[in-house]
Amino acid sequence: MLAAMPPSPSIRPLGSAPPLRDRGDACPGALRLHAAADGLLARVRVPAGDLTVRQALALADAAEQLGDGFLSLTSRGNVELRGLPDGCAGRLAGLLDDAGLLPSARHERIRNILASPLAGLDRHTPADVRWWARRLDALLCASESATALSGRFLFVLDDGRGDVAALGGDVSLVAERGGADDGTDGGGGTALLRVGDDPAALRIAAPDAPRAALAAAEAFLTAAEASGSGAWRVRELPEEHALTARDVAGALRATGIAATHVPDGPGAFTATAGPTTGPRGATARADSSAPGVVEGPDGRHALSVLAPLGRLSAAQWRLLTTTAARHGCGELRLTPWRGVVLPGLPAAEAAGRLAALSAAGLITDPSSPWHRLGACTGRPGCAKSRTDVRADLARAVAAGAPVPAGSTAAAPGAPVYWSGCERRCGHPHGTWVDVLATADGYQVSVVRPDASPATQETRPQ
Template sequence: MTRRVPDSCPGVLRLHEAADGPLARIRVPGGRVERGQLQVLAEAARELGDGNIELTSRGNVQLRQVRDAGALTGLLEAAGLLPSHTHERVRNIVASPLSGRIGGSANVHELVPVLDAGLLAAPRLAELPGRVLFTLDDGRGDVSGLNADIGVHATGTDEFALLLARRDTGIRVSAADAVDVMLAAAHGFLDLRGDDAGQWRLHDIEGGAERLADLLALNRGADRLEFTAAQDIPIGWLDQDNGLVSLGAGVRLGSLPARTAEFIAAIERPVFITPWRSLVITDMDEWTAEQVVRVLAPMDLIFDANSLWLQVSACAGRPGCAKSLTDVRTDVTAAVESGRVLPADGAAPHASAVASNPPTHQDIPIRAADEVTVAGRQHWSGCDRRCGRPRGSVTDVVATDSGYRQSPPTP
């Protein structure tokens, strides 16, 4: 597929003019933020934005209603969150959040800074579209289903499968070679793309994955791994392999208030932003972890894996998006708080298994916001673009001019 316009994915130096004001997207390779960095993000959100840190589906963060782009740039540079003006938008690296602490076949977090440094060191890779995604999966399969352009998936302690356009190529590489092969693939993507700026992702290029695998000229085995989008978000008390504790914390609709972020920063432990718009706070002893839950649970962080808030996601909606037909986030919040969001096995109108022949729009009734009842994973959208929709089986609740159209779950 070829689009007519170049990729316009926002960053810090190129803001997106949203309906409610300028929006900045800050790349956080591997999702890891240190205490000082989280404190800076909280200060930036409070002093320069709308007071919230938005978590994205790539483990990055966004600030809305940015009032002073220059001041934001200075803050982020000082905190090490903007190491390059030329490459800032291409540092889209997602890694298994629990890697190196709980399970997994290999510690992929050791590869994140190496891959990031390799991207920054290659001037040509600044030409990558801001939508290109790199994934590093430690073998548990949590991020390999996220539709990466270029990824590796651990098949052992020192072996990785190379993924292109999310598919296993049959190529196997060692841990020592994994980053070099990923960087070579990034250069190969640019070779295949040529001057066509409308091809934002590897799957936009006809036969892109196969052609890129051929360019790499590496041996390809017959075995192929299959990946699906993970649906188990790490939430609650998580015992690390070294005897310490991590806490998985859900964030309502992925919007973290600056004040809550400051409390998390005060814990002085590494924090990982996950691609499921949640957090993992790591390396605590049991006493510290207990105090964290006591303080942060009343601040609306979610430590209960059965919380219905974990089943819902939403686009920005009004007033943030001019294309949205309604204030989606207010509507979905009302649905959760009034009991109209049900567990996955709960009965709800039109809740069903994944449809092999989904009904057309004309067959689906339109309901007022306060009449929508949905069971299981669901994404609420202000228009048919369905921005921010997670991968996997999800019920779509889409706004129309006269109400919401609720579709059966689809992948």
């Protein structure tokens, strides 16, 4: 049976009117907890996905002592704790603060900084944008005006390979010609800055990138106030108040940052399938989200693993932290593909450590049926969901059909995401296969960056 997929609030067709916001966003944080059907939920921002072993262990303690014993990874490289009891807020805040995960109570929800997880770890892109992330986070936490940003406003920092540049940033930076390669002061070279979906960009000096990102965010706040729309994100600004690269160039000049207008948007801001070529001209790894061993330029390797449906038990999480502490460099990097990267392992140990993580139930092989599969929380955790989406997906995987049988929606290489309602919480960016629970079963369509879901087949449950 064929059925039309109606546009939803979470997937707005190109050219439709942006929403009018008459209140602040309700995004949960580490201090603002959300009441879900399975208890309170906390979302801990982890800028650039960077965690020390000590911080990771604090999150495991919080999950075990206060939550349901699991940690959920988000599409922005953050961590969610679920099943928290009433009255736990003070104790949770203390655990996180002691680990250095709450540098500013007033800014904790706006520390949404996504960075290329493999920056500086493989042989393709030597630039390390982690310095940008650390500096930008410090600037955000020191900014009074930044407290007005929505918890949904997103900064994206790409090392030049184009793996995260197309993931829906409100302010996006792409390193070029060396970028931030020395990890201390932003390095040499230049960077490209983009706001929202404006196809144009601004070329700036790489050391200016963090300050430029903050200035662009402040320019958005000015435009949002002038519009009276209450916009939470750049894409929500009314057309007459749209923020463009030229507008941001003026804001940069006011702060002493030189910028050159680049009218034709760089390819790194466009989602691609397969190998990509960043502004430096270096061919990137074919799929930065793929799990496995990442060969580094210095004889050290990194391990990249994925969590099935983004969910990790505290035991799995502790195994990752132990591996990072004993065999790696003592760091973990969370990825927007709901995975974890462990840098700094000796080459001789990488394969054995990866096998141990696989035995613990983590996804370590790109051929796994769980690779590129995602789902919202569904029932019983979410009262708005029509069904237990994750259980339905598990049955579909066991049957060898993660995309419902008979569907014409398959898009080769695209992620598949199952949702329990039209909000589609946590859905991917770019092109993806949308499996939506309806009153009549699951409806399947392909979502593309420039269109609402297409008319596709429906398969009842």
